Amino acid sequence: MFIDQLTSLNGEFLLPWSSITSRIFTQHNVTSITPIWFKTLQNIVLFNPSSGSLQLKSQFIFRSNNFKGMLLQLPPMNTRSKSFVVTWNYNSNTLMIGRIIDRNNNNLHIEHWVPNQTLSLIHQPVIQRCSGCLCNTESLSCSTWSPLNDTIFIVTSKKNQKVSEGLYRLPSPLFEYQQQIIHHMNFSRQIMPYYFKQQKFWHFEDNLIKRYIEKGSLQNQLLHYQNIFESSTNLEFYTDGSLIDPAMNTMSMGFALIQSSSAAPYIEFAARIERWPSSYRAELAAILVALIISPMNSTITIFTDSKSSIDHFFYLQQQQLPLSPRNLFKEDSNNYLWTIIMDIIEINSIIVKFFKIQSHSGNHYNDLIRS
Numbered sequence: 001m002f003i004d005q006l007t008s009l010n011g012e013f014l015l016p017w018s019s020i021t022s023r024i025f026t027q028h029n030v031t032s033i034t035p036i037w038f039k040t041l042q043n044i045v046l047f048n049p050s051s052g053s054l055q056l057k058s059q060f061i062f063r064s065n066n067f068k069g070m071l072l073q074l075p076p077m078n079t080r081s082k083s084f085v086v087t088w089n090y091n092s093n094t095l096m097i098g099r100i101i102d103r104n105n106n107n108l109h110i111e112h113w114v115p116n117q118t119l120s121l122i123h124q125p126v127i128q129r130c131s132g133c134l135c136n137t138e139s140l141s142c143s144t145w146s147p148l149n150d151t152i153f154i155v156t157s158k159k160n161q162k163v164s165e166g167l168y169r170l171p172s173p174l175f176e177y178q179q180q181i182i183h184h185m186n187f188s189r190q191i192m193p194y195y196f197k198q199q200k201f202w203h204f205e206d207n208l209i210k211r212y213i214e215k216g217s218l219q220n221q222l223l224h225y226q227n228i229f230e231s232s233t234n235l236e237f238y239t240d241g242s243l244i245d246p247a248m249n250t251m252s253m254g255f256a257l258i259q260s261s262s263a264a265p266y267i268e269f270a271a272r273i274e275r276w277p278s279s280y281r282a283e284l285a286a287i288l289v290a291l292i293i294s295p296m297n298s299t300i301t302i303f304t305d306s307k308s309s310i311d312h313f314f315y316l317q318q319q320q321l322p323l324s325p326r327n328l329f330k331e332d333s334n335n336y337l338w339t340i341i342m343d344i345i346e347i348n349s350i351i352v353k354f355f356k357i358q359s360h361s362g363n364h365y366n367d368l369i370r371s
């Protein structure tokens, strides 16, 4: 294998393992688990491997003039299925991901779908219907007609793609679709390459705190702690989540954590979140916060009295990463938090160890959470 077999069509990004295994030159030897050599390679060739970005260092970027073994398919015309497709929208002059809602001769009526900013992972974007933008040319917002030859069929395994009502997960990163359609248009229409310029009209924050925590005092506090632990490699957190006023409409959730390893600065931190309906999730929020303020490549020990959290973590860890929606979304509403937790662990290459402690064993962090 050569590096250019593992990169996006324009050569600027390393592909996630799941996308590589869908290319034709690997089909005789497909493995779904990311091999160790690939993880090592990521550390060598990526511009900033710990950020979760798949952008390559400039010395590893090679431009290609072929499709790198990728099979691009036109959408099937003879079915009524509402397939997802990628097309080029001339109104907005951008890529447009959408769903076929009607067919007429060699034209497709495509409903526009856009990335959901909070549920999307870099490897697996989650999309939802666009409520209206420049792409729209029809009375039905937001949609347009596009020639069949200007569209590429998004191949998904039906089972895994639906996250919940109105939310679907795509199997490849958005930059991959963008480059597929740009290459497809260039090849099919012999349009000069500079006509389409690479655009960043979506943006996923590299710092996971900025990506997952709403702007405000909580985000500021977490950024502050992230800064404090920047050079630590081993941290120990005691976490606790407690439900406050569960019977009232104004129910709120408090959680606390303490960093107790002597190898790193000591901190105590407690926060309260409004409208937070289960004590189990409060514990998860504490774990999430502990991980999100931890530095990349660190080893984190978490002491918790929540056996259910520990059990579920080990269950998820046995699944392959990145987690498929099937693993994550079939069970309960805590899965959104678990998605983020597993995303933080994977993107930041964190090693996590859990220790079960007696509930409310009388040390002072219980007082902290109640205060």
Ligand SMILES: [Zn+2]
Pocket (backbone or CB within 6 Å): 112, 113, 130, 131, 132, 133, 134, 135, 136, 142, 143
């Ligand atoms: Zn739109």
